[in-house]
Amino acid sequence: MxxxxxxxxxxxxxxxxxxxxxxxxxxxxxDTVYGVGASLKSLEGIEKIYKAKERAFNSPLIALLSKVEYVEKVAIVDEEKKEIVVKLAEKFWPGALTIILNKRNSVPDIMVSGGQTVGVRIPALKLAQYIIESVGGVLPTTSANISGESTPRSYEELNEIFKERVDIIIDGGKSPLGVESTIIDLTKDVPKILREGAIKKEAIEKLIGKI
Known part of the structure; x- marks a missing residue:
């Protein structure tokens, strides 16, 4: 098409x-950078993302959500971690924090490289929230670039070749932050920062203690 x-x-x-x-x-x-997404129910769509990015299938996508209640659609919030998840969500969502949790069976293996965890985040951009809500509140997503190239922070920075590989493009100008999200893994005994992005480690430690 x-x-x-x-x-x-x-x-x-x-x-x-x-x-x-x-x-x-x-x-x-x-709110962070431009993303490329597919339906959670479409294995073919998710596979298209990997092909468009020229990316190995061992790099998982994350689940962008439109509302906090949709976390339970894709992830399991263990009772012992629930207080931490709630604190982080109340402080940093919508916003640039990706939380790694154990996944539910509704998350296809191809989306998470066959692993048992999934990253979840609510972007602080209404336009993104509207798009995600329109497809059921969950949108498997990764950065909209060919692997190894710079992450696009605006419509103008999108790779022309990459743009030819998708079906729909939303020109939303420049992303407000232009910095990738911080990733925190809550699946182990001690929370761990996997990537420090827009939200600094110190801000997270101030909320949930030393990590």
Missing amino acids: KRIVYKEDNIDLKFIKKILDENGIIIYPT
Whole structure:
């Protein structure tokens, strides 16, 4: 099909859902950087993301959510970690914090490289939230770039070759932060920062203690 480009003030959410339900993939802006996403129910769509990025299947995607209640759709919040998850969510969501949790069976193996965990995040950009909500509140996503290249922080920075490999592109201008999210793993006994991004380790430690 012909690639469709929407401006942020003129998007068709029903059509976007239709295309993603039919195994399409979408480039869209988030608060951090531009992402590429596919339907959680579409193994073919998720596979298209890896092919578009020229990326090995051993690099997992994360689940971007439109609302905090959707965490339970894809992840298991262990009772002993629930207090930490709640604190982090209340302080940093919507925002640039990805939390790694044990996954539910609803998350396909291809999305998480056959692993047992999944990263979840709520972007602090209304446009992204609307798109994610339109497809059921969960959108498997990764950065919208060919592996090894710079992560795009604006529509103008998107790789022209990469743009040809997707079905829909949302031109949302420049991402507000332009910095990737911080990733914290809560699946082990002690929380661990896997990547320090927009949210600093010190801010997290101030909330949940030394990690």
